[in-house]
Amino acid sequence: LTAQSAPAALFELWWMTHLRPGILGRFAPDPDLRRLLLPGDLDRLVALIETPEPAWSTEDRDALLTRTLAAAWADCSTRLGPDPAAWAWSHLHQALMRHAASPLRGNAEWDVGPHGVGGSQSTVMNMAYRPEDFSVTSGASVRLVMDVGDWDRSLCLNYPGQSGDPRSRHYADLAETWAASDHVPFLYSPDAISKATARLLRFKPATSPGRSAV
Structure with a gap:
């Protein structure tokens, strides 16, 4: 489910907005019961598609696939x-x-x-989303790739940046x-860190008359 994939956009929209609700509607026609089943067990729903008999006929399965894909x-x-x-999943x-x-400030x-991203709740690069509007609801905000043989070759990512200010x-x-x-x-050795440092902040405790800094 890469960000620029057109098939990914079609598939996720098909699965989440049309096919999955169609299967749930077929086996749980009562809307109150259907709400309790949401979002539906992925493995069970896929099994109903791959092996329709005896839960429903192959013809009914094919008709639902064709109708919902269209x-x-x-x-x-x-x-x-x-x-x-021109379609893309990231759109x-x-x-x-x-x-x-x-909300307290009254502005954004x-x-x-x-940011448009790839992935979903079913991929390695997990990016779960709301079915209603496909907005991302969860994902890895910190990523680390550690090279234990050469620590300075390690990689990292902290979203959205290095500062909380x-x-x-x-x-x-x-x-x-x-x-x-x-x-x-993700630098480790003092020498590598020193070479990459753009700004250094030093925090020292304030001293008061009669007291020395510790």
Whole structure:
């Protein structure tokens, strides 16, 4: 489910918005019961498709697949345009980091994104999303690749940046790198860190008359 994949956009929209609800509607026609079953057990739903008998007939399975896929194609065309070559999963699958203080501030100045990303809740690069609008709800905000043979060759990523201070230029400087599933160096040795240091902050306790700093 790469970010720029057109088939990924069609598949996820088909599965989450049309096929999955169609299967649940077929076996749980009562809407109140169906709400209790959401989002549906993935393995069981796939099993009903791969081996329809004896739960339902192959003909009914095929008819549902055909009907829901046609609906998903039309839906994708409405959302992403009539040219399938221009479709991309990242145009639907968006990650937006809302700062906890944004509602209190009354603006989105500290929010980061949205960024189009790949993946889903069923992939290695987990990026779960809300079925209603495909907005990302969870994913790895910290990634580490450790080289125990050469620590300075390790990689990392901290989303959205290296600083928790919105005033810093490093507050959101890694957001696009994160969205691209890329990394930055995770330096270990003092020499490597010193060579890469752009700014150094030293914190010293304030002294008061009659007291010395510890």
